[in-house]
Amino acid sequence: MADVDITAELRDAGLRVTAQRAAVLAVLREHRGHLAVDQIVEQVRARLHAVSAQAVYNALAALTEAELVRRIEPAGSPALFEARAGDNHHHIVCRRCGAVGDVDCVTGSAPCLDPSNAGGFLVDEAEVTFWGLCPACQKKSNKRARSA
Amino acid sequence: MADVDITAELRDAGLRVTAQRAAVLAVLREHRGHLAVDQIVEQVRARLHAVSAQAVYNALAALTEAELVRRIEPAGSPALFEARAGDNHHHIVCRRCGAVGDVDCVTGSAPCLDPSNAGGFLVDEAEVTFWGLCPACQKKSNKRARSA
């Protein structure tokens, strides 16, 4: 089923349907996480026999442009990609290990997210990134604190 | 006066006082904007005779650690630094030219900014980045649309 959907989606988005693009999108759909380019390359190669890294970069750029995929780039990390359902969710990044999680968010509701004094800027998106510690790194911190 | 303040501030922050650090901080205080490392290097070299890029990176890291300076890194841009008053303001980035502006924000008030479902993450900061078009690029867009 997924393949048919993906083919149609690519076409609807005005993109040519290629095996590489479909594979990239399928990989991002299945792994409901945030993948770096090298991980995507790896996964795509598990489906297709051989894919150049270039093709993956190209496909990701096209998919991002078509808004089928979302590119995020937390400070200090390489670019990450995720399948995007068009919802307005945000991200939480672990300061220590860089793990990324999703945070659901009421769309466009927060007062801060419609800045009145934007200094003449025309705002079209508000991106929120939370910073903190993931569960695993919290454990490590506790251990360290206890033993110190 | 500034030099005295800066010296004291560095010392209070637990940092050794070096000419390079003082110069970096002074530059960021004067240029009330968001500067990239190469711009900072340039400005610092206008004050001191010769400074290595490394020293600037080191100084910025130390100042960021001490929270005298804030590091931001919008997707697609190199890292930017700004003197930080400890206030909780956010940034707006121009999609086309990368210009960065400040947006004042009511501290910690937005509902989104205290995520309930953080997936076990321990959140310590919410960073908001607005995306849009700066005034200059809006003008260009209008011209283009009109002539098209």
Place this chain on the structure above:
DNA sequence: CGACAAGACTTGATTGGTTCCAAGAAAAGA
């Protein structure tokens, strides 16, 4: 004041992520 140890700076090389280029081969869609 003078010396010592930790910390900071300099130079030079190197990594990492990403982008770009070119030519030819393959595939998509009309």
Place this chain on the structure above:
DNA sequence: TCTTTTCTTGGAACCAATCAAGTCTTGTCG
């Protein structure tokens, strides 16, 4: 089938950032 787009291989380049070894400075203590 034909045209256009995309993919492939291979290379090169770019920029930001980091590492390493050695030298200099800071701040403190005698």
